[in-house]
Amino acid sequence: MIWQFDLIILVFLVITALISLSVKDLLSAAMIFGVYSFLMCLLWAGMAAVDVAFTEAAVGAGVSAVFLIATVLRTSRRSSD
Amino acid sequence: MSAVSDFPDWGDPNSPANSYRLSQHYVTETIHETSVPNMVTAVLADYRGYDTMFETVVIFTAGIAIIGILRRFGNDDKDAAKPTLYTKKPDLIIDTTCRLMIPIIQLFALYVIAHGHHSPGGGFQGGVIFGASFILLAVSRDLQAAQKWVPEKRILNLAGIGVLIYAGFGLGSLLLGQNFLDYAILHKIMPATPIEARSHSMLGVEIGVAFTVTAIMFSIYSNLASNGSMKEGL
Known part of the structure; x- marks a missing residue:
């Protein structure tokens, strides 16, 4: 781990x-x-x-974002609160 | 925050998780016992085979539950919310890009599945990537184009076959007189030594997991995107 990278990524996270x-x-x-x-x-x-990173990239960043977008487009676009 | 400083350091060989006998056994003995270099897959698919099998069943159940909640038969599509970004125009750039990308994505997914016990990856990741290629087809054209390849009935068959492949490896070793999911005994019906049989069986159960995950991922997407009618996607 390179702490400069980690710091940047954690701040953006x-x-x-x-x-x-x-x-x-x-x-x-x-x-x-x-x-x-x-x-x-x-x-x-x-x-x-690497195994966990692979799963996160495929499931978290890939498919679950698509599921969320599909759900938002089929329901209401703006939050009510 | 004050408790964080009491955690063991990252990669500390003397931390409780690393100094326990079991994890040392996995680290040193996996390659001798199963001839699988990637010990993460060995732990997931062999030593902890029950967990992974029921994870597959969980995915299967989640897919069935989403179909049960969202799927609607009939033509009452009037109250459905129309997607806000919907355009019907075919686009040359999107079509060409996706036609080039989808075979490469599927080939990579098959590599991830088949190479899961030698390098990072495996059934879950490869299955998700394979399902994502069908989702990309459905997004770039429309839902009908993707459903030509994976119609609804085939999705359910594939998902069930995946779970059955996994359970079949377990039952096979049960029938040959060993514990459930104890793959080493399968060398009697495979042209392999007991150690190689564990490696080959891991590949087999990964393929089963991949069947289920691919089918269920596309099923969830198509139900969400078409509001359960499976006719008109996003």
Whole structure:
């Protein structure tokens, strides 16, 4: 692990987590949640847990983001609270 | 936050998780006992075979539950919310790109499945990538184009066959007089030594997992995207 990379990724991780929780437009929230998963995947890869990073990239950043987007497009676009 | 400093360091060989006998056994003996270099897959598919089998069953059950909740038969599509980004125009760039990408994605998925016990990857990841290639087809054209390759009935058959392949390896070793999912005994019906039989059986159960995951991933997407009617995607 290179701590400079880790620091940058962790800062972006917190930022994306906060944005995806607070943004009103659910489509952007789903997109940013995909970015969060990809940053998480980079962290796993940095910790040499390649199997976990692979799963996170395929399931977290790939398919679950698609599921969320499909659901948002078929329901309402904006959060009501 | 104050408790974080009490955790063992990253990669500390003396931490409780690393110094316990069982993990040392996995690290040093996996290659001799199963001839599989990737010990993560060996633990998942062989030493902890029950867990992975019931994870597959969980995926299967989740897919069945989503079909049960979302799937609608009949033509009452009036109250359905129309997707907001819907355009029907075919696009040359998107069509060509996806036609080039999808075979490569599927080939990579098959590599990930078949090479899961030698390098990172395995049935879950390869199955998800394979299912994602069908999802890409459904997104780039429409749902009908992808359903020509994986119609609904074939999805359910594939998902069931995947679980049955996994359970079949377990039952095979049970019938030959060993414990459930104890693959070493399968060397009697495979042209392999007991150690190689464990490696080959791991490949077999990964293929079973991949069948289920591929089918269920596409089934979940097509139900979500078409609002359960399976006619018109996003």
